[in-house]
Amino acid sequence: xxxxxxxxxxxxxxxxxxxxxxxxxxxxxxxxxxxxxxxxxxxxxxxxxxxxxxxxxxxxxxxxxxxxxxxxxxxxxxxxxxxxxxxxxxxxxxxxxxxxxxxxxxxxxxxxxxxx
Amino acid sequence: xxxxxxxxxxxxxxxxxxxxxxxxxxxxxxxxxxxxxxxxxxxxxxxxxxxxxxxxxxxxxxxxxxxxxxxxxxxxxxxxxxxxxxxxxxxxxxxxxxxxxxxxxxxxxxx
Numbered sequence: 491x492x493x494x495x496x497x498x499x500x501x502x503x504x505x506x507x508x509x510x511x512x513x514x515x516x517x518x519x520x521x522x523x524x525x526x527x528x529x530x531x532x533x534x535x536x537x538x539x540x541x542x543x544x545x546x547x548x549x550x551x552x553x554x555x556x557x558x559x560x561x562x563x564x565x566x567x568x569x570x571x572x573x574x575x576x577x578x579x580x581x582x583x584x585x586x587x588x589x590x591x592x593x594x595x596x597x598x599x600x601x602x603x604x605x606x
Numbered sequence: 607x608x609x610x611x612x613x614x615x616x617x618x619x620x621x622x623x624x625x626x627x628x629x630x631x632x633x634x635x636x637x638x639x640x641x642x643x644x645x646x647x648x649x650x651x652x653x654x655x656x657x658x659x660x661x662x663x664x665x666x667x668x669x670x671x672x673x674x675x676x677x678x679x680x681x682x683x684x685x686x687x688x689x690x691x692x693x694x695x696x697x698x699x700x701x702x703x704x705x706x707x708x709x710x711x712x713x714x715x716x717x
Contacts, residue, residue, distance in 0.1 A: 496649065522703065533693065533707045534650070583649045593638040593697055595705070597649035 493517050494586050496598025503574055503605055511569045511601045513584030519564035520586035524595060525557075528581040540567050564589075574605040608633045608701065612694050612708035619684055619715050627679040627711045629694030639677050640705065641670050642693040650693055653679075684715045 493516040503509050513523060521542050526534040538554075540546040540561035548554045556578075558570040567586075571578055581602055585595040609632045619625055631639065638657050642650035654663040656672040663670045667688065669680040679692055691712045695705040 492652070494649075524704070533709045536704055539704060581647075585649075587703070593703070594640070594652060594655055596652055597642075600647070600649040602647065 492588060492594075492596040494584065494596050494598040496584055496601055498601060499599055500602045501604070503603070505575055505605055506573055508570055508572045509574055509603060511571075511582055511584075511603075513567045513569070513586065513598050515565045515586040515588070515596075518586075518588040518590070520567075521564065521589055522587045522595075523561055523567040524585045524587075525559060525567075525569050526583045526585070528583060528600075530581075534583065537569075571603065574603070576605045579603055579605045608696060608698060608706045610694055610696055610706050610708035612692075612711050614711060615709070616712045617714070619681075619713065621685055621715055621717050622683050624680070624682045624684070626681070627692055627713070629677040629679070629708055630675060631677070631694075631696050632675075633696055633698045633706075635699040637697040637699045639672055640695045640697075641668075641677070641679055642695065644691045644693055644710070646691075653692075681713070684713070686715045686717050689713055689715045 495514045497512045523540045525537045537552045538546045538548045540559045546559035561567040583600040585597045587595040611630045613628045641653040644650045654670040659674045671678045691710040693710045694708045
């Protein structure tokens, strides 16, 4: 149980285009999902927290107009990187917290974004 | 500000050589401490949650313990497949359920 599917696992896009990453909880409902960014050999940096049906809460320094987050259902959250630039290249990971859990969250497989 | 420090940064073991990874934390009101395993190019895999000092959790060759200032992840008789980066994270009662992660310990187990 507690499976989180993230898609795509890898994406290469041209500078200036937008990319959408999906995060789905397959066998549970999640009111809260989290989006992280991870640079090589570094830990996870929280970008934003999304709650189903409401606007995402972004961490300080994260541009909400650049990283659009939508959490339209209890099993799906999306992250759209708008007008991507090479410096947006990174590993993006989502996690989802089951409604039945107060603290644990489970992670997707991650998305390797390369902007050329 | 919540702080999580993991040590060592990297650990190389021979197969069967037991050791421990450390996670020191400075937080105001610990709600939970989490251990994850992360393989290269993958998302973290949940291992344990610890809530209060003195608590212990075990899973196969791994055992996690918690004190008021730190947590240890003990690895008994490790195998090469235990090679991964192990991440520690904390949640407090004041950070709205968000997790603060340490930088991880990269474990390499040689056959």
